[in-house]
Amino acid sequence: MKNRTYVDINLLQSVPASNINRDDTGSxxxxxxxxxxxxxxxxxxxxxxxxxxxxxxxxxxxxxxRTLELVGFVADKIQKLDDSITHTEAMDKAEKVVNKAGLKTNTKSKKHPENDYKLKALFFIGNEQADKLAQAAVDGVDDKKELQAILNDNPAVDISLFGRMAADDPTLNEDASAQVAHAISTHAVNTEYDFFTATDDFSSKDNAGAGMLGTMEYNSSTLYRYANVSGHELVKQLGDPKKAAKSIALFIEAFVKSMPTGKSNSYANETLPSAIVVTIRDDRPVNLVNGFEKPVSSDDGYLDESLERLNGEFEKANQFVDAPKFVLTLGDSNLEDKNLESLEAMSNFNDLLSKFVEEVTPLLSED
Incomplete structure (x- = not known):
């Protein structure tokens, strides 16, 4: 049986009044x-x-x-390689090499010239891959297999983690080594409405009316967030266990510190997680959301009860799967599974990331 390394990241994060991710109606x-x-x-x-x-x-x-403007992206690199090539020539060379690789561009149109040279579907390309594609265009390479090898080899870190789907040619697809769950609140929520007015700075003194009226919908919640990374697959993609370990550490850092920007100027909801649990397993990833299937109910805050549920589900999950290789925690998680010798509470986030790289690198080297 081949070695496997799965990294689970579990977070609890409270978010105040906010609307960081809207549907098509703005809710x-x-x-x-x-x-x-x-x-x-x-x-x-x-x-x-x-x-x-x-x-x-x-x-x-x-x-x-990730862009529809791949031809222009490659054309710019062609001109950097050879400044004697005009912009039009570079665009034509880039389009030719892109088409030969199996990616389709729009048919030229006098009515919509702004769409000329654009791809018919978004394509995710690494910077190193684009550099090599530009060199192939300058060298006159037109062999499809050779050009597709350029687009499949040396994937960028974010392409390796998030994957790539090529609508025109499935051979250019890249499987994602990371999975990110939809974050959900550990409790029931009700949507609330913020009525606002905006005044006209040039309105006359005898006009007390507002220049604009409106409402914004929002809610507040304690979110359970989960993601995982298949470390052994990432090693295959990147070709280097040390690079893979550092890339997963950066993914953990970004998962913890990033925040979607929806309505951020209106609500300034820039919170950080209250609890982090990073688990390394060799059998399968485990999402702990079942701990919140029964919604948390409280009139004194949701975080404490959510932490108890998270810890309880962690211990319950370990009855069904192999014991983790190691577990790192930070914040208020306070896991107390006495059967785990590998459980270690960290004093700060930088120490957690350093310890993670130290522990996971040899495991990925075995993979």
Missing amino acids: PKTAQYGGVTRSRVSSQAWKKAIRQYFIDHLEEKNLGT
């Missing part, structure tokens, strides 16, 4: 779970925030770009 997203309405933040919203954190903290060579 905060919700979910039915355990027979009641919960606050919900979609995995897509938090993954977007994590990717933005990566952009701010990763080297450009390790980043991916």
Whole structure:
């Protein structure tokens, strides 16, 4: 049986009045779970925030770009390689190499010239892959297998973690090594309404009316958040256990510190988690949301009871799966599973990340 390394990240995070993730009507997203309405933040919203954190903290060579403007992106790199090539020539070379690789661009249109050279579907490409594709265009490479090898080899860290779907050619797909759950509140919520007015600074003194009236919907909640990373798969993608370990550590950091930006200027809901539990297993990942299937009910705050539920579900889960390789906690989690020798409470987040890299690197090297 091959070695496996699964990293689970469990968080409890209270968020005050906010609307960080809206549906198509502007209402905060919700979910039915355990027979009641919960606050919900979609995995897509938090993954977007994590990717933005990566952009701010990763080297450009390790980043991916998701765009319809792939031809222009590659064309810019072509001109950097050879400044004698004009912009039009670079665009034509880039489009040719992109098409040869199996990605389709729009048919040229006089009515909509702004769509010329754009892909028909978004494509996620690593910076190193784009550099090599530009070099292939300059060198006149037109072999499909060779060009697709460029797009499949050396994936960027965020592409490896979040995956890539190529609508035009499935051979360019990249499986995601990370999974992010929709965050839900540990308790039932009710949507509330904020009535607001805006005044006109140039209105006459005898006009007491508002320049604009409106309402914004919001709620507040204690969220259970969960994500996992398949470490052994990430090693295959990145080709280096040390790089994979540091990449997972950055993913944990981004998962903890990032926040979707919906209505953030209106509510300033920049909170941090109250409890973090990072678990390394070799059999399978485990989402602990079942601990909150019965909604927490309280008139004295939800966090304390939510922590008890999290700890109880952690101990219950360990009756069904193999004992974790090790467990790192931070904050108010206070796990007390006496059967776990590998459980270690950390004093601060930086120590948790350092300890994680120290413990997981040899496990990934075995993978």
